[in-house]
Structures are given as C-alpha cells and as structure tokens.
Amino acid sequence: MRFEEKLPEEVREALSKGLLKRVPPTFLPFINQHLREWDYLFPYERQSVLRFLVYLAGLSEEECARLFRDVVQLEERMGVRHWPFSTSEQTIQNASLLARSPYYQEWRRAVQKVFDAVDEHARSTNAAGGSSGNRLVLLVIPRPLPLNAAKVWHKWQGIGRPVKLDLTLSSETASPSQALLGGITSAAGGLLDDALRRADAPSADTWVLDAGSSLVDYLLNRPPSGAHASSGAPAILLGYGRLAPFRESFSHEMNTMRKDLADADAVYDHLRKVDVTPWCPPEVAPEPRTREFLRSLYLSGNGALIYGNSFVEWAASEALRRARPRFLAAHFGVRSKPKPFTGVVLFENADKLNPLPAVDDLPGSAADAEMLALYVWLAATRNEEYLRSTVCLCLAESLSEAYVVAPVEFALGRETAPVPLDRLAASLREWIA
Amino acid sequence: MENTRPLDAQAGTQPAADADSVVDRSKRSFLRAAGLLVAGQLLPQARAGKSSLAEAGSGQKVVVAIIGGVRRAETFSPEGLENIPHLAQDLLPKALFYDRLRNEGVTAHFNATASILTGNWQRVDDWGKLPPTTPTIFEHFRKQLRVPRSETWVVASNKALTSLIGASSASDYGPEYGANVVFPKQLMIAAAADALRGGRTGNMADRAKVEAEFESTLEGSNYEGLGWTVFDAADRLDPRVRSTIKEAIASFVRGVPTSGDELTFLVSREVMRKFSPRLLVVIFSDVEVAHFGSYALHLGGIRTADRLAYQLWQEVEANPEYRGKTTMLILPEFGRDPDGSTTNGFFNHRANEESTRTTWMMALGAAVNRPQVIERPVRHIDLGPTLAGLLGCSPMEALGTRLVELQV
Numbered sequence: 001m002r003f004e005e006k007l008p009e010e011v012r013e014a015l016s017k018g019l020l021k022r023v024p025p026t027f028l029p030f031i032n033q034h035l036r037e038w039d040y041l042f043p044y045e046r047q048s049v050l051r052f053l054v055y056l057a058g059l060s061e062e063e064c065a066r067l068f069r070d071v072v073q074l075e076e077r078m079g080v081r082h083w084p085f086s087t088s089e090q091t092i093q094n095a096s097l098l099a100r101s102p103y104y105q106e107w108r109r110a111v112q113k114v115f116d117a118v119d120e121h122a123r124s125t126n127a128a129g130g131s132s133g134n135r136l137v138l139l140v141i142p143r144p145l146p147l148n149a150a151k152v153w154h155k156w157q158g159i160g161r162p163v164k165l166d167l168t169l170s171s172e173t174a175s176p177s178q179a180l181l182g183g184i185t186s187a188a189g190g191l192l193d194d195a196l197r198r199a200d201a202p203s204a205d206t207w208v209l210d211a212g213s214s215l216v217d218y219l220l221n222r223p224p225s226g227a228h229a230s231s232g233a234p235a236i237l238l239g240y241g242r243l244a245p246f247r248e249s250f251s252h253e254m255n256t257m258r259k260d261l262a263d264a265d266a267v268y269d270h271l272r273k274v275d276v277t278p279w280c281p282p283e284v285a286p287e288p289r290t291r292e293f294l295r296s297l298y299l300s301g302n303g304a305l306i307y308g309n310s311f312v313e314w315a316a317s318e319a320l321r322r323a324r325p326r327f328l329a330a331h332f333g334v335r336s337k338p339k340p341f342t343g344v345v346l347f348e349n350a351d352k353l354n355p356l357p358a359v360d361d362l363p364g365s366a367a368d369a370e371m372l373a374l375y376v377w378l379a380a381t382r383n384e385e386y387l388r389s390t391v392c393l394c395l396a397e398s399l400s401e402a403y404v405v406a407p408v409e410f411a412l413g414r415e416t417a418p419v420p421l422d423r424l425a426a427s428l429r430e431w432i433a
Numbered sequence: 434m435e436n437t438r439p440l441d442a443q444a445g446t447q448p449a450a451d452a453d454s455v456v457d458r459s460k461r462s463f464l465r466a467a468g469l470l471v472a473g474q475l476l477p478q479a480r481a482g483k484s485s486l487a488e489a490g491s492g493q494k495v496v497v498a499i500i501g502g503v504r505r506a507e508t509f510s511p512e513g514l515e516n517i518p519h520l521a522q523d524l525l526p527k528a529l530f531y532d533r534l535r536n537e538g539v540t541a542h543f544n545a546t547a548s549i550l551t552g553n554w555q556r557v558d559d560w561g562k563l564p565p566t567t568p569t570i571f572e573h574f575r576k577q578l579r580v581p582r583s584e585t586w587v588v589a590s591n592k593a594l595t596s597l598i599g600a601s602s603a604s605d606y607g608p609e610y611g612a613n614v615v616f617p618k619q620l621m622i623a624a625a626a627d628a629l630r631g632g633r634t635g636n637m638a639d640r641a642k643v644e645a646e647f648e649s650t651l652e653g654s655n656y657e658g659l660g661w662t663v664f665d666a667a668d669r670l671d672p673r674v675r676s677t678i679k680e681a682i683a684s685f686v687r688g689v690p691t692s693g694d695e696l697t698f699l700v701s702r703e704v705m706r707k708f709s710p711r712l713l714v715v716i717f718s719d720v721e722v723a724h725f726g727s728y729a730l731h732l733g734g735i736r737t738a739d740r741l742a743y744q745l746w747q748e749v750e751a752n753p754e755y756r757g758k759t760t761m762l763i764l765p766e767f768g769r770d771p772d773g774s775t776t777n778g779f780f781n782h783r784a785n786e787e788s789t790r791t792t793w794m795m796a797l798g799a800a801v802n803r804p805q806v807i808e809r810p811v812r813h814i815d816l817g818p819t820l821a822g823l824l825g826c827s828p829m830e831a832l833g834t835r836l837v838e839l840q841v
Contacts, residue, residue: 099541303724365729
C-alpha cells in the first residue's frame with residue numbers, strides 16, 4: 001500500500017491538488033522524508049505529520065502565504081533557490097548550507113514560529129494527541145560504577161530530591177534494576193509487565209535501553225509466567241551489547257565508503273538503503289520500525305556507535321522525541337579506557353586496531369553516566385507530555401540511593417527512611433498502573 | 434584520556450642547541466642542489482643566515498594555541514577550575530585575560546579557525562573543501578613583509594581542518610603566501626589504518642613497533658592525502674622536516690599520554706626548536722571527543738589542553754629564539770551547547786546560545802603590559818588584526834579590530 005492511501009481523505013486530496021507547492025523549499029525535505037518513511041514512523045510522529053498537513057490543507061492561499069511569509073523572505077535572502085538543496089530528504093549538504101548562512105538563526109526562529117502556530121491550532125482544537133496516563137522515566141547507574149555521594153546529584157540543581165534506598169534483595173541473582181523491571185520474584189512480574197499490561201498502550205509506548213546487554217538479556221530470558229503475559233504491543237528492548245553485529249557491520253560499511261567527505265551524502269544514501277535485518281538480534285529483526293529507528297540513530301551520530309552510554313542517552317532522547325513513550329528505562333554501563341595510539345581513532349573499532357586487552361574505565365563511565373542520565377531527563381522535559389504526571393527516578397545502585405523528580409502525589413518523594421526495594425517497586429508499579 | 438606527563442618531561446623545557454647540530458652545512462648544500470630544500474622558504478633565516486627581510490616588521494613572534502570547543506562551565510567557572518590548573522593557577526596571574534570572547538560566526542571548526550586567522554567571519558564549507566575567502570594573517574604577513582613560508586606554521590589535531598586553512602582564495606593572495614600546515618594526528622590515524630590493512634595490528638600494542646609504523650607511514654605517504662601542505666612538493670618531505678617529525682614521534686611513542694594532541698604538541702615544539710617560526714598556530718582537539726558523548730573523556734581533553742598549553746608557554750620562556758619577544762594567545766574556537774539544549778548539550782556546538790558563543794582568551798608575554806582582566810566583549814575576528822599589529826604589519830582589511838591592550 002502506498003503511503004498516500006493511508007492518509008486521511010482531506011490530506012490525500014490536498015496533496016493531489018498540489019498542497020506541497022505552497023510549502024517553502026526548506027520545509028520540503030522534512031515533509032517528503034516523513035511521507036516516504038510513513039511505515040516506519042511511530043504513532044506520535046504520524047499524528048504530528050498529519051496535524052501539520054491537515055492544518056495546511058485547511059488554510060486559504062492567503063493564510064498559507066502569511067504563515068510562511070518570514071520563511072519565504074529569509075529563503076530569498078539566503079539564496080536558497082541557487083543552492084544545491086535537496087527537497088526530497090534531509091542531507092548533510094542541506095544542513096551545512098543552512099548552518100553557514102548568516103540568516104540561519106533567523107531562519108530557525110521563523111521555522112519554529114510555523115510549528116508553534118500548528119501546535120497552537122492543535123491545542124485549540126484538542127488535536128494535540130499523545131497518550132494519557134502517568135509516565136515513568138527510570139534511569140539506572142548500575143552498581144559497578146563508583147559515585148561520589150556528595151556530588152552525584154549536583155547537576156540536577158535541586159529539581160528533585162534524593163531518597164535513600166534499602167536495596168537488599170530476596171534474590172541474589174538479580175541486580176536491583178533487574179528486580180525492579182523483571183520482578184523481585186519470578187512469579188510476581190515487574191514494572192515492565194505492568195507497563196505492557198496497560199489497556200490503552202499504543203505501540204512504542206514502552207522502551208528499555210541498555211548500555212550493555214545484561215538487563216535486556218535478563219528480561220528476555222525470564223522463565224514464562226502469567227505475570228509476564230500481555231496482549232498489547234511488545235516493549236522495545238535495545239541492548240548495546242546485543243547490537244554489536246549491527247554496529248560493527250554498520251561501521252564497516254561507513255568506513256569502507258568513507259573515502260572523501262565530499263561523498264558523505266552518498267555514504268548516507270547507501271546506508272539508508274542497505275538491508276540491516278541480518279545484523280539485528282532476534283528481538284529487533286522482525287520489527288521494521290525498530291530496525292529503522294536504529295539505522296537513523298546510528299546515522300545521526302552522537303556517539304551511538306562508539307559508546308554504550310552514548311547509545312542509551314541518544315536512543316532515549318530520540319525515543320522521547322519521536323515516540324513519547326509512557327515508560328522508558330535507560331540503563332547505563334561501563335566503557336573501556338581509550339587504548340594507546342588507537343583510542344582516539346574513534347571511527348574504527350579500537351579492539352580491532354589494538355590487541356591489548358580492553359580495560360574498564362569505571363570512574364570515567366560513572367562520570368559519563370551521571371551527566372547522560374540527567375540529559376535523558378532534560379530531553380524528556382523538552383516535550384510537554386513529560387511536564388506533568390511524570391516520575392523520573394534515577395537509581396544510583398552503588399549508593400543505595402535514588403534521585404526523584406515527581407509530582408507531589410507520588411508518595412515516595414516524601415520518604416525520609418531508607419525505602420526497601422519492594423516498596424520502591426510497589427510505588428512505581430502503582431504509579432504506572 | 435591519560436593526563437600524566439610524558440616520560441621525557443625534561444625534554445619539554447630544553448630548546449635545541451643550534452641549527453648546525455641538526456643539519457650540517459655540506460648536507461644543506463647538497464639538499465639545496467637537489468631541490469629538496471627551498472632556501473629562503475623553508476629554513477628560518479635565523480638559522481640559515483638571517484637576512485634583513487626576515488627581521489621585517491616588529492621582530493616579534495606570536496604563538497596561538499587554539500583549543501576546540503569548550504564551555505565556560507568546564508573551564509573558567511567555579512566548578513570548571515579544577516580542569517584547568519595550569520591556566521588558572523600558573524598562567525592567569527601573569528596574563529591579560531579577556532573574559533568574554535564571542536564567536537558570532539559559524540560555530541564549526543573550519544569556519545571558526547578561518548575567522549580567527551582572517552579577521553572576518555568566514556562562511557565556507559564546514560569540512561575544509563573551500564579556503565577562506567579573505568586573506569589569512571599568514572598571507573598578509575608574508576606578502577607585505579616578504580617573509581618566507583618557514584616563518585608561518587599551523588600544526589593541528591583537528592580532522593575537520595584541511596590544508597586549505599593555510600591560505601585564502603582572495604585574489605593577489607593564496608597558497609603562494611600561505612603557511613606550512615601539518616596534521617600530526619592524521620599521521621597517527623594513517624599509521625593505525627596502514628597497520629590494520631597490513632594485518633599488523635599487533636604492532637600497535639608494542640611501542641617500538643608503533644614507532645616503526647609511524648615512520649613507515651611518514652616515509653610512504655602522499656602528504657596531500659594526509660591533508661598537509663608542508664612546502665611546495667607535497668609528495669616529498671624535506672629531510673629537516675622529516676627529522677623534526679621523527680623526533681616528535683619518538684618522544685610521543687616513549688611518552689605515557691598518547692592522544693592526538695600530545696603528538697601535535699610534540700611536533701609544534703620540534704618546529705619551534707628547528708624552525709622557530711614567527712607565527713605558529715597550534716590547534717588542539719582532544720576535547721572534541723565530546724561529539725561521541727563521553728563527558729569524562731571531554732574533561733580529560735580539557736586537562737590535556739591545559740597542560741599542553743602550559744608546556745608550550747614553558748617552551749616559549751625557555752627557548753632563546755622566543756624568550757622575551759613572543760606573545761602567546763590561548764583561546765577556544767567556541768563553547769559547546771548548554772545542558773538541555775535540543776542539540777544534545779556538550780556533545781555539539783551549534784546552538785545559538787551564550788554557552789556556545791561566548792568563551793574567553795588569555796594573552797601572555799611580550800605584548801602584555803600588565804596582568805588584568807578585560808570584561809569588554811571581544812570577538813574571534815579581532816585576533817587577525819591584532820596578530821597583524823603584533824607582527825608589525827599594516828592593518829588587515831578585516832571586520833575585526835585590533836585589541837588595544839596588546840601592544841609591543
């Protein structure tokens with residue numbers, strides 16, 4: 001089925017009557033790429049694109065001209081029509097041309113104004129979309145990472161409060177985060193099961209991101225139980241360690257093609273088309289949207305190919321932006337120290353280049369995780385959905401402590417005595433139920 | 434990122450004895466005859482029988498150390514001072530410190546560096562496929578005062594730069610008046626890639642063999658492929674330059690820190706000792722590991738830059754070719770994006786925010802009349818005209834203006 005056939009009737013009709021001819025060239029890569037990749041968009045993204053197109057379709061010629069007036073004027077001053085500017089997709093060259101224009105910042109503001117107008121219209125017509133219900137962002141800095149109790153929450157600047165925990169477990173085979181997500185006892189089920197059991201859960205509403213593989217391995221390998229059963233959409237489970245074949249193959253393609261920066265868009269074009277399915281672990285391979293999410297994650301950089309913690313942070317930020325999930329768990333981990341002479345050659349695999357054994361950088365990984373955990377929460381708060389009815393809990397396993405940012409109605413935020421793990425689990429389960 | 438001193442730390446403060454200890458006269462005659470050494474272009478006049486032309490201008494020297502993107506939050510802020518002990522404790526008390534240095538142009542590496550060097554905001558390709566559009570300080574200095582190429586060098590770690598940073602596309606200027614440009618880190622990358630291709634990755638774990646790998650790459654490379662413009666013939670490396678780089682490699686391989694900036698520093702120091710250029714621009718970029726999201730390694734890069742900038746200053750003070758007649762400037766290209774920005778905070782440097790645009794600059798040495806803090810905002814494009822003034826050139830045609838506090 002072509003994507004046009006899946007669009008609402010009024011949008012299809014508007015597109016067929018030349019809706020996109022009313023849109024300035026610098027908007028077209030965004031729209032065209034989204035329409036072409038329709039099958040791979042998360043429900044929230046589809047709603048956003050539809051909202052935008054429906055709004056445009058409802059405008060008269062004059063209203064449309066007024067909406068885009070500033071952008072059009074700036075494009076004229078920038079000389080966009082003389083640029084080798086792709087209107088079919090977002091390219092590195094497009095980004096570079098825009099960014100070095102002296103009008104770039106003005107253009108960004110003008111573009112934002114257009115999106116603000118669309119959002120305002122959506123709010124006024126109750127078309128803003130998004131799922132209702134409480135949300136949970138669970139951040140885990142696992143036990144091996146050493147943290148300084150006096151400084152660990154400093155960067156959070158008092159937006160929440162630390163809560164002491166008693167992380168004594170009934171089972172010694174599971175870490176606190178594994179127990180929270182998977183269930184303290186195998187029969188009881190955990191947070192993940194509760195998140196998946198919510199009746200109105202759309203797809204891509206539940207994410208678990210792991211900088212290694214232990215957490216995702218644990219969740220995938222739990223013995224079958226009625227508590228784990230869910231009829232809704234499955235959770236998206238992404239483990240950096242489990243994605244090693246994907247990363248290595250992707251890096252290999254990138255490096256073997258990376259002859260000349262002039263070819264960067266050609267490299268990206270190739271990487272957009274290469275079949276990644278054989279590189280995926282079983283929990284990802286049959287899920288086209290998740291495969292494409294990973295592809296775009298690795299194409300957009302920010303360290304996702306290099307470091308597990310960067311992967312978790314960037315994947316979480318992108319998931320929050322694109323899918324607005326109500327449940328997201330981000331589990332950080334350990335990276336190795338850079339190796340002599342090759343550690344800075346970052347686009348290669350240091351282990352391939354240097355046979356010296358990898359050495360864990362625990363303090364460095366802890367510093368990375370502290371900062372990136374905060375970044376995940378800041379990424380969430382850029383979206384209106386997470387400004388209300390959302391609990392953010394950052395679990396510092398080595399300190400038996402959590403930092404909690406939560407609405408007043410979340411009871412755990414007021415505890416003073418150490419909170420046992422089962423009570424913590426119960427509070428969180430109650431929150432998302 | 435390791436931050437201990439190199440094993441041969443003593444070497445860090447000892448200037449080369451004299452020119453003839455490096456190349457004897459008969460060898461130089463032979464090289465000149467063979468066309469491998471372009472006299473008057475390559476060798477600094479001080480070493481090869483200085484002419485009055487080389488003394489043209491102020492007779493002063495300038496060393497500019499440019500760090501990549503660093504935020505004030507991780508440097509000159511109460512929390513950041515622990516990352517810059519040398520800048521804050523050893524150098525600040527004798528420095529002229531510009532508290533607000535603004536990058537109002539494109540906050541990408543090639544354009545930022547090109548803006549510093551030309552005195553105009555450059556808006557060319559981010560990846561160095563196009564040269565700056567207005568003359569660089571190198572061209573201005575060399576053309577106006579007929580200064581040989583050997584007097585102007587860029588030694589850079591940053592892979593976003595190319596040899597086109599050394600000269601502009603401006604009419605009546607261009608590569609003929611450009612600087613020597615060296616990318617030591619590219620050599621390291623090429624050596625690692627050569628070892629991988631050749632199935633010799635085991636060599637990268639053995640310091641003696643690492644040196645051989647580097648030298649093999651140095652001997653065999655097409656220097657244009659490495660992004661270098663050292664001298665006119667890119668496929669032939671002058672023996673003196675080769676020996677300069679080999680010595681830097683030997684120090685590097687023996688040392689404990691093994692980052693790209695360490696090699697950049699060692700090559701810069703060797704260039705100072707062998708060629709003592711009047712204008713040397715050193716560009717560090719270990720901090721750019723931030724693009725890959727490791728905050729700890731980014732902080733490690735800041736600490737490395739802090740230490741290496743200090744060691745450069747120590748070289749200036751210890752080297753008779755520089756002592757007492759050199760001004761050194763230390764500055765970031767720009768900051769980085771603020772925490773919570775849509776551009777992923779410290780990872781990147783493209784937000785139109787104070788955190789990205791406003792940093793600082795430190796000046797040391799001959800042009801500093803007295804230590805002070807200047808709170809007036811100054812701009813990256815003010816550097817080009819200021820460097821021109823310090824070197825004794827007439828003003829550049831630039832949007833930037835000379836910083837009046839720096840006078841020789």
